[in-house]
Amino acid sequence: MAEFTLTGLRIVHQVAATGSFTRAAESLGYTQSAVSRQVAAMEEAAGAPIFDRGRRGVALTPAGQVLVRRATEILADLAATELELAGLRDRLAGRLTVGAYPTAAMALVPRAIARVASGHPGLAVILDETSTPALLRRLRAGRLEVAVIGVGHGLPDYDLSGLRQTTILQGDLFVAVPDSHRFAGHATVTVADLAQEQWIAGDGASGDPQFGAWPTLSSPRIARTARSWSTRLGLVAAGLGITVVPTLALPA
Secondary structure: OOOOOHHHHHHHHHHHHHOOHHHHHHHHOOOHHHHHHHHHHHHHHHOOOOEEEEOOEEEEOHHHHHHHHHHHHHHHHHHHHHHHHHHHHOOOOEEEEEEEOHHHHHHOHHHHHHHHHHHOOOEEEEEEEOOHHHHHHHHHOOOOOEEEOOOOOOOOOOOOOOOOOOOOOOOOEEEEOOOOOOOOOOOOOOHHHHOOOEEEEOOOOOOOOOEOEOOOOOOOEEEEEOOOHHHHHHHHHOOOOEEEEEHHHOOO
């Protein structure tokens, strides 16, 4: 009988994060057939299908949701263990510049910086907060050592060639609307339905996807811009537009 393996858990986790066997294989450096074999072995170990396959990609089954949730915890614990052991082997010193998109900079990166500061007091971590497209440009230009970016199903297909990638969290995108809006109470809406909406967006560079508008809209109608989440949500509550909210930014 097949058993769960770390390699299999990593692959299942990445397929769930990218929504595609092909994209998971590319990001992990495997062939698609190798990814398919590992997923099949994990499904045998689970005793149930992990993914529903469709023309638009893959979706997690109930068994898959349990497995991915546990895999996320296991892989995070393993990464933390590796970090602690590395800290015992050598003491890092110097400067590390980390870039992050605004939501990660607010909800995720500060805890990581605190852990690094605790384990490596000689290492100064500098945080650069900006949009994912700008982060990728700065990373390729050598201005960042690490970038925490938002990628995956439903987001633009950024060019990640030549970059080493690790999935640290997966989540969804939600649309915040006023109580009186026609979408209020809807579990899902289509991208086509969003095309004519007025958006409350962040301040992005010209030509980049405007954070706060649905990321795959080619020409979103930006009604207002604001840097902070609280301001954007306040503008939404006042009926001045709608905005995109990722899982990380949702109230606990």
